[in-house]
Every structure is written in structure tokens, then in C-alpha cells.
Amino acid sequence: MAIPDLTAMLLKNITIDPTSDAVVIDGVSKIFKKSRPLWGRLRKKSQGKDQKNEIRAVDDITLTVKHREIVGILGANGSGKSTLIRILSTLLIPDEGTVSIFGYDVVKDESTVQRLINRVSVEASFFKKLSPMENLLYAARLYNMNGNEARKRIREILTRLGIKPDRIDAPLENMSRGMQQKVAIARAFLTSPILLLLDEPTTGLDPRSKIDVQNFVNELRDVHDATILITTHDMDEAEALCDRVAIIDKGRIVASGRTEELKRAVAALHGKAELVSMNEVFMHYTATHLITEEDVERYGSWEKAFEVYEAQREEEENN
Numbered sequence: 001m002a003i004p005d006l007t008a009m010l011l012k013n014i015t016i017d018p019t020s021d022a023v024v025i026d027g028v029s030k031i032f033k034k035s036r037p038l039w040g041r042l043r044k045k046s047q048g049k050d051q052k053n054e055i056r057a058v059d060d061i062t063l064t065v066k067h068r069e070i071v072g073i074l075g076a077n078g079s080g081k082s083t084l085i086r087i088l089s090t091l092l093i094p095d096e097g098t099v100s101i102f103g104y105d106v107v108k109d110e111s112t113v114q115r116l117i118n119r120v121s122v123e124a125s126f127f128k129k130l131s132p133m134e135n136l137l138y139a140a141r142l143y144n145m146n147g148n149e150a151r152k153r154i155r156e157i158l159t160r161l162g163i164k165p166d167r168i169d170a171p172l173e174n175m176s177r178g179m180q181q182k183v184a185i186a187r188a189f190l191t192s193p194i195l196l197l198l199d200e201p202t203t204g205l206d207p208r209s210k211i212d213v214q215n216f217v218n219e220l221r222d223v224h225d226a227t228i229l230i231t232t233h234d235m236d237e238a239e240a241l242c243d244r245v246a247i248i249d250k251g252r253i254v255a256s257g258r259t260e261e262l263k264r265a266v267a268a269l270h271g272k273a274e275l276v277s278m279n280e281v282f283m284h285y286t287a288t289h290l291i292t293e294e295d296v297e298r299y300g301s302w303e304k305a306f307e308v309y310e311a312q313r314e315e316e317e318n319n
């Protein structure tokens, strides 16, 4: 099927050197003010103490992503993944450091960068009364795509992502959250971006749909030369999809490399002959609490126990 060369269209007047790095993040930090309940603020005032009221959501991150690489940012809730993705997509300005996308600075060359990237996140905005087809045609029009070609391509992508034909023309508001997530993913694929930023794209999707999305991500890189940065909690996904991962904890990169390398390194640290799992690697670098077999039994699974301890940690940090 003839697909309009949208990438070429979008890149008119933008020079891209495919041999240069796709993303260069250099010493980037983002600091937020902690918002406190009124009672907490009054109490602090009365105590007259100068308490730390800042969160370094991203703390001195340096990372390079090569053209056509798929890189995973792995971190627990609140570790700074979305903040980093928002900086890359020009939605937030870094307080320290610089980021460039194919040589264009996210602050100084904001509008150029916006034409090179596409971000998918759970907060995707859609017209909920309209159907997936109508929403995606609207997006296609923004990118000057030919209507008939766009219609064909949209149907193809939505079908590939497992959306049933009768749902393609039905209102989005009647679809499950997972299905709406797939429409958000379809929108990013429709415009074949040079750099795709996927912020937890498969959270909430069933296993079959996860695989559909992962296959599509691979295809985008293999066929359309895209570079992909993906945040995820899902270690299997990271292993299946990413050439390289960076583990982030409290805004800092605590480990990075190929999954195989990290598994070998952690196994060696634990004195094990065979490779450990990616879950163990993740725990090794991020856990504040060692999860025991009793915890797994008590909470039903390793992931559930991890979530419970992370929630406790977050609560402690916010108090």
C-alpha cells in the first residue's frame, strides 16, 4: 500500500544528520516545589524551620540515544520517568542541563523539535464523542495527509492493534481505557515520527495487545528508521523490546546497559553462576526494601509486594 512519505513532508526545511545521535541529554535536572496541605504549611511556619520543600524529579541525568535505537527508561512510580519524557517533548523546561534532538535544542529550537517527535502517554487528549476514525482523521489533517490515504492507513493501523472493525466508527467514550490507549498509540504511528517517546504505552493493556504494540514499535524502527525512547514498569517488555535500558531511581540513573549485561553484572554481585532476571536487576538497583518469599506470599505476587513498599516509600517522602 502506498503510504505518503509524511516524514519527508514534516522534515521540509529541517536538516537531519542520520549519523548523529538522536537524543543527547546532558546533566539535566528538574526541580518541583513540594505542595503541602495547608495544615502542614502552618505547622512548618510555627516551627520556624527551614525544611526541604523541593523535589528533584530529574537529578543530573546524562544519556545518549543513537539513531534507530530502542532505549527503555525503567523506574518505579515517582522516579522521574514522565518528567524526563516531558522535558524531551518540550512540555517542561529543564532547570539545569541541556537536551538536543538530532542536534536541535529542546528549549531554543522548540518548534523544530516538536516536528521531530511524537509522544504517547495515558493522558492523550481526544474528542471523546467522536470515533477513533474521526479522531485520527483530525490528527491526519493537522499533518496535511491526504484524506483517502489517511483513512486507509488508519484502518490498517487500528486493525493491526486489534481494534474490531465495528469499534473504529463508534464513539471513543464507549471504549475501555486500554482500547483508548491503543488509539493514542495509533495516532503516534500514523505520523511516523523520527523520535517516538512512549510513556508507559502498554500499561493496562492485555498480553495480546502488548505484543501487538511491541511488534509495531519494532516495525517503526525497522521500516521507518524511527528512534524510540520508552518508559515502562514491565521488565519483560524492556527485555523483549529494548536494545538498552537505563534504570532510574529518585530522578537519577542508577544503572544502564544492555539487559543481558545488567543481568550478568547483578548475578556476579550476588555470587550467582546463572543470570538473574530483570526483576532482580531492577530490585537490586532500586529497592529500599528487600522483598522476601513471605512478602510474595502475603501480597500475591512479587510485583504487588513491590508496589506496596513503593507506595509506603512515596508516602513517607511526602510527609
Ligand SMILES: Nc1ncnc2c1ncn2[C@@H]1O[C@H](COP(=O)(O)OP(=O)(O)OP(=O)(O)O)[C@@H](O)[C@H]1O
Binding pocket: 032, 033, 034, 035, 055, 056, 057, 075, 076, 077, 078, 079, 080, 081, 082, 083, 084
Ligand atoms: N508538576 C509537578 N509538580 C510537583 N511535583 C511533581 C510534578 N510532576 C511530577 N512531580 C513529582 O516529581 C516526581 C517524579 O514524578 P514523575 O511523574 O516524573 O514520575 P514517574 O516515574 O513518571 O512516575 P509514574 O510511574 O507513577 O508515572 C514525583 O515525586 C512527583 O510527585
